[in-house]
């Protein structure tokens with residue numbers, strides 16, 4: 001199954017279209033300092049502590065590794081099974097965007113709840129955008145989609161849970177337009193974007209060294 005964007009590339013593109021372009025065509029230019037890599041590790045540990053609540057869960061990344069095109073196939077197969085199913089890193093593609101959802105929980109009655117886990121202490125705008133693009137993709141792939149939860153850190157490594165299903169639906173039209181624009185960007189030349197405050201918001205851009213050299 002083919003795709004052009006992923007959820008993380010979509011989020012990158014919201015910060016900077018040049019960074020999106022580099023992420024797709026020249027990701028080796030990215031530089032992540034040790035403190036950022038340490039944050040990624042903490043995020044994975046926080047995510048794992050929530051997944052421990054679902055001992056029956058199947059982690060597709062352990063089965064498929066980097067075979068990204070196979071995630072949607074296996075996800076569809078597993079979710080077609082009768083009864084309760086819990087998948088970690090379940091894959092979906094719609095509108096050329098691949099999303100891997102942290103936790104997808106299909107209940108016995110066929111309704112589905114999705115959880116996105118973030119190790120931040122508030123429902124930041126970037127997290128809400130992450131939820132919204134996931135909801136855009138998953139709602140076109142799944143019947144029975146019900147709750148769409150953002151889980152973030154209460155400050156003591158516990159979880160705060162908020163349902164963003166309704167807010168996400170309201171953003172679908174904007175997301176479709178943004179995806180179309182990003183696809184156009186990726187068909188052209190590297191966008192010329194200057195370094196300014198946006199390079200650190202919401203994240204420190206990993207291409208800053210490259211852009212400074214080119215300046």
Ligand code: SF4
Nearest residue numbers: 016019199205208211
């Ligand atoms: S450093 Fe700034 S201008 Fe360069 S790619 Fe990153 S966000 Fe864009």
